[in-house]
Amino acid sequence: xxxxxxxxxxxxxxxxxxxxxxxxxxxxxxxxxxxxxxxxxxxxxxxxxxxxxxxxxxxxxxxxxxxxxxxxxxxxxxxxxxxxxxxxxxxxxxxxxxxxxxxxxxxxxxxxxxxxxxxxxxxxxxxxxxxxxxxxxxxxxxxxxxxxxxxxxxxxxxxxxxxxxxxxxxxxxxxxxxxxxxxxxxxxxxxxxxxxxxxxxxxxxxxxxxxxxxxxxxxxxxxxxxxxxxxxxxxxxxxxxxxxxxxxxxxxxxxxxxxxxxxxxxxxxxxxxxxxxxxxxxxxxxxxxxxxxxxxxxxxxxxxxxxxxxxxxxxxxxxxxxxxxxxxxxxxxxxxxxxxxxxxxxxxxxxxxxxxxxxxxxxxxxxxxxxxxxxxxxxxxxxxx
Amino acid sequence: xxxxxxxxxxxxxxxxxxxxxxxxxxxxxxxxxxxxxxxxxxxxxxxxxxxxxxxxxxxxxxxxxxxxxxxxxxxxxxxxxxxxxxxxxxxxxxxxxxxxxxxxxxxxxxxxxxxxxxxxxxxxxxxxxxxxxxxxxxxxxxxxxxxxxxxxxxxxxxxxxxxxxxxxxxxxxxxxxxxxxxxxxxxxxxxxxxxxxxxxxxxxxxxxxxxxxxxxxxxxxxxxxxxxxxxxxxxxxxxxxxxxxxxxxxxxxxxxxxxxxxxxxxxxxxxxxxxxxxxxxxxxxxxxxxxxxxxxxxxxxxxxxxxxxxxxxxxxxxxxxxxxxxxxxxxxxxxxxxxxxxxxxxxxxxxxxxxxxxxxxxxxxxxxxxxxxxxxxxxxxxxxx
Numbered sequence: 001x002x003x004x005x006x007x008x009x010x011x012x013x014x015x016x017x018x019x020x021x022x023x024x025x026x027x028x029x030x031x032x033x034x035x036x037x038x039x040x041x042x043x044x045x046x047x048x049x050x051x052x053x054x055x056x057x058x059x060x061x062x063x064x065x066x067x068x069x070x071x072x073x074x075x076x077x078x079x080x081x082x083x084x085x086x087x088x089x090x091x092x093x094x095x096x097x098x099x100x101x102x103x104x105x106x107x108x109x110x111x112x113x114x115x116x117x118x119x120x121x122x123x124x125x126x127x128x129x130x131x132x133x134x135x136x137x138x139x140x141x142x143x144x145x146x147x148x149x150x151x152x153x154x155x156x157x158x159x160x161x162x163x164x165x166x167x168x169x170x171x172x173x174x175x176x177x178x179x180x181x182x183x184x185x186x187x188x189x190x191x192x193x194x195x196x197x198x199x200x201x202x203x204x205x206x207x208x209x210x211x212x213x214x215x216x217x218x219x220x221x222x223x224x225x226x227x228x229x230x231x232x233x234x235x236x237x238x239x240x241x242x243x244x245x246x247x248x249x250x251x252x253x254x255x256x257x258x259x260x261x262x263x264x265x266x267x268x269x270x271x272x273x274x275x276x277x278x279x280x281x282x283x284x285x286x287x288x289x290x291x292x293x294x295x296x297x298x299x300x301x302x303x304x305x306x307x308x309x310x311x312x313x314x315x316x317x318x319x320x321x322x323x324x325x326x327x328x329x330x331x332x333x334x335x336x337x338x339x340x341x342x343x344x345x346x347x348x349x350x351x352x353x354x355x356x357x358x359x360x361x362x363x364x365x366x367x368x369x370x371x372x373x374x375x376x377x378x379x380x381x382x383x384x385x
Numbered sequence: 386x387x388x389x390x391x392x393x394x395x396x397x398x399x400x401x402x403x404x405x406x407x408x409x410x411x412x413x414x415x416x417x418x419x420x421x422x423x424x425x426x427x428x429x430x431x432x433x434x435x436x437x438x439x440x441x442x443x444x445x446x447x448x449x450x451x452x453x454x455x456x457x458x459x460x461x462x463x464x465x466x467x468x469x470x471x472x473x474x475x476x477x478x479x480x481x482x483x484x485x486x487x488x489x490x491x492x493x494x495x496x497x498x499x500x501x502x503x504x505x506x507x508x509x510x511x512x513x514x515x516x517x518x519x520x521x522x523x524x525x526x527x528x529x530x531x532x533x534x535x536x537x538x539x540x541x542x543x544x545x546x547x548x549x550x551x552x553x554x555x556x557x558x559x560x561x562x563x564x565x566x567x568x569x570x571x572x573x574x575x576x577x578x579x580x581x582x583x584x585x586x587x588x589x590x591x592x593x594x595x596x597x598x599x600x601x602x603x604x605x606x607x608x609x610x611x612x613x614x615x616x617x618x619x620x621x622x623x624x625x626x627x628x629x630x631x632x633x634x635x636x637x638x639x640x641x642x643x644x645x646x647x648x649x650x651x652x653x654x655x656x657x658x659x660x661x662x663x664x665x666x667x668x669x670x671x672x673x674x675x676x677x678x679x680x681x682x683x684x685x686x687x688x689x690x691x692x693x694x695x696x697x698x699x700x701x702x703x704x705x706x707x708x709x710x711x712x713x714x715x716x717x718x719x720x721x722x723x724x725x726x727x728x729x730x731x732x733x734x735x736x737x738x739x740x741x742x743x744x745x746x747x748x749x750x751x752x753x754x755x756x757x758x759x760x761x762x763x764x765x766x767x768x769x770x
Contacts, residue, residue: 060514
């Protein structure tokens with residue numbers, strides 16, 4: 001049996017619940033264990049991800065230990081992994097490597113973030129800590145600024161329109177309306193997106209993912225294990241940007257590098273993938289990723305999404321969970337939550353948002369943004385055995 | 386050949402240099418690569434550790450990427466590992482697992498912290514983020530408070546004296562005086578320690594490690610590699626506390642658990658170890674660790690260190706680098722720096738502080754403190770092949 005077994009998966013609702021990070025994490029841990037039919041005594045290691053909690057609450061370290069203790073789990077090795085918005089998927093990767101190395105057999109991976117308990121300016125300042133705070137943030141090059149530049153460049157090079165970008169938000173909100181755990185469960189129209197306040201020209205409020213609280217967890221087993229629905233993690237790869245000044249702003253090489261590795265290691269190709277979860281921190285991001293992941297050729301991402309091809313019942317469903325845009329983006333939880341969504345889909349348990357006949361799914365996460373390029377990109381491929 | 390090869394090792398001086406974390410990290414990276422006779426193009430992955438940088442500078446994420454870019458290294462997978470004061474050793478463990486899993490062959494592990502650039506109160510508040518900021522820090526249970534309780538309990542149970550605790554500081558300052566890269570290179574006397582200001586009764590200023598800046602790096606290779614001096618990483622283990630209310634305050638079970646695993650996996654026993662680097666964040670900590678690691682029986686740590694047994698030329702040399710107390714404790718760098726020291730010693734290149742005939746060394750790191758117990762303890766064993 002190829003690939004490690006996803007034994008259990010669970011996530012809290014994403015939203016603005018507030019609360020203590022350790023309690024939110026505990027809720028996700030308990031859901032994942034219950035889903036796996038396991039108790040805390042059955043896992044022999046844990047990896048935890050969070051990113052902004054230190055800046056938001058002062059609890060820089062040990063949140064994983066506190067969450068495990070809340071869940072009654074003590075004495076197992078636990079390691080925090082932090083790679084900005086790809087923290088959760090990077091934690092999954094470390095868990096996968098630890099199992100492959102023979103250091104453990106059943107690993108709990110969980111991610112959490114609580115961002116709504118502070119003023120939005122404080123959360124935004126914390127988010128800027130995933131960029132270069134010395135040299136870029138003081139110039140206004142925070143995340144909306146970076147992606148606004150990408151959107152402007154994509155307009156100039158390929159003629160991508162505001163309406164095409166808006167169609168990403170429309171699609172993902174429509175998907176989120178079918179996801180009981182999504183943050184923004186109301187459909188939106190192209191007109192509503194275009195009428196929402198300008199954040200960083202040309203990106204508007206509904207082009208941007210929200211401030212979110214949430215937690216997600218999975219239990220990963222060995223190649224020899226077999227979880228309910230027999231969902232396997234076939235590959236989990238990490239790549240970083242080149243920070244090459246000559247690189248076009250409209251392409252993320254790290255996405256292609258990580259995807260190439262993930263296809264190679266999984267033995268699957270793009271045509272085998274039934275659904276994609278992509279890092280749509282902004283609508284333009286999903287358009288770029290759709291191109292970089294090969295769903296369409298470079299430059300065609302705008303018309304492609306506007307055509308409906310990436311809708312739930314289209315040929316290439318993207319972000320059927322609602323994505324970061326509408327499901328929400330609790331930073332440390334996001335990468336783990338994508339895997340929870342793929343597991344649910346591959347088991348055929350996604351209800352109204354089920355991708356029919358889903359056999360394999362790809363999760364793509366991007367963390368950090370430096371010098372016009374991403375700092376950390378992960379790609380995971382999961383499939384039914 | 387058993388054990389992964391330490392191909393290169395290097396560290397900056399520890400002290401209050403200030404400066405930008407990325408530049409300090411770059412200096413350590415360059416020293417380690419130069420020591421290994423490698424260039425940045427020769428490493429295929431990196432693990433980075435820091436803990437307080439987010440709280441101190443706002444740069445919560447991507448410091449590893451920024452440091453690598455400073456060193457001219459781009460495009461390799463990089464992951465930040467954070468486990469409070471054991472962040473560096475936890476990063477080493479992830480690197481070791483990644484190599485064992487076959488994901489990479491030559492991995493750069495580096496740790497960094499800059500703590501002196503903010504007011505001491507700010508640094509202390511950041512340090513409190515390695516405890517429970519919701520439930521314990523507001524009661525005054527920060528690190529000096531926790532270890533003061535341990536010291537008081539050790540006095541009551543075993544009759545440990547202030548003079549015996551002071552002898553740890555005296556020994557480690559004497560060692561640091563022989564280490565050109567140590568922070569506190571001046572010898573101190575028992576009288577000076579006892580006359581230093583009270584921090585948390587009964588711990589005095591010279592019982593405590595200082596606020597430090599510094600960076601350290603190692604290049605880890607596969608079992609098949611062979612670095613200069615042929616130093617091998619035989620084991621790198623992680624354990625967490627039990628948070629058991631019934632547990633005596635004067636013992637850290639996680640130290641014994643991690644050490645047991647490290648001895649088992651290395652095939653070495655305590656009698657094979659030529660020198661120990663231990664997590665002497667406070668003098669009482671070294672006394673407790675000396676007992677928990679089996680250098681003497683429980684309760685005898687005070688008289689044992691006062692006897693001189695753990696001095697440089699004693700039978701069981703402990704913290705010949707100067708330890709956290711006198712070499713310094715730049716949080717994210719500490720665990721990596723311990724391995725740099727062991728590598729230097731095992732190669733026979735430690736100059737005035739050389740442990741004669743050193744064949745094997747053990748590094749012990751403790752991260753976080755919750756509910757009277759440690760959150761994360763690592764033990765690494767290195768040896769000459």
